[in-house]
Amino acid sequence: MHESDAMLFIEIVLDGFFDRNFNLNESEDSHSKELCLDEIKQFISDKEPYWVQAKALEIIYQTETAENFIKTVDYTPDTAGAFLDLVFKRTKEKITILSERYQIEDNKDKTNMPFWMPVFP
Numbered sequence: 407m408h409e410s411d412a413m414l415f416i417e418i419v420l421d422g423f424f425d426r427n428f429n430l431n432e433s434e435d436s437h438s439k440e441l442c443l444d445e446i447k448q449f450i451s452d453k454e455p456y457w458v459q460a461k462a463l464e465i466i467y468q469t470e471t472a473e474n475f476i477k478t479v480d481y482t483p484d485t486a487g488a489f490l491d492l493v494f495k496r497t498k499e500k501i502t503i504l505s506e507r508y509q510i511e512d513n514k515d516k517t518n519m520p521f522w523m524p525v526f527p
Contacts, residue, residue, distance in 0.1 A: 407455050409447060412462035416446055419466050427476055428486060438486045448527050449494055457524040460504065464497040498526055 417439075424439055450461040472489060475481035483489035501524050508518045 407459035407462065409451055409458055412450055412458055413443065413447055416450075416462055416465055417443060419469050420446075423469050423473055424486070427473065427483070442486055442490050445490060445494075449497075451527075452525050454521040454524070456519070456521055457501065457505075460501055461497060461524070464500050465493055468493040468496045501526075 420439060420442060428438070446465060450458050450465070452458050452461065472481060472483070472493065476483070483492070505524050509523065510518060
């Protein structure tokens with residue numbers, strides 16, 4: 407998956423999440439979303455399209471999971487940045503576990519699948 411395709415899906419999910427969970431005026435909302443989207447684009451950037459897709463899907467999953475926690479009052483993000491840090495942390499953990507499962511013992515940069523290990527900022 408190409409980064410621009412992944413960002414189209416992520417942007418839709420992020421827009422809904424921001425609208426439902428942060429009480430920002432229009433200019434603050436727009437500015438926060440743009441900053442978050444820039445950070446997400448840097449995070450999902452990878453030389454392997456497989457990892458771009460895996461990161462994007464995990465970010466969407468983590469966003470929806472966070473929203474479920476918010477609804478049950480188990481989690482309340484203070485800021486968009488704090489929310490994004492949590493999503494990045496959990497996404498990196500999941501992708502790292504997945505990639506380590508397929509890592510070649512003799513070559514720590516490659517997986518048993520025909521591509522390189524994921525890269526994180």
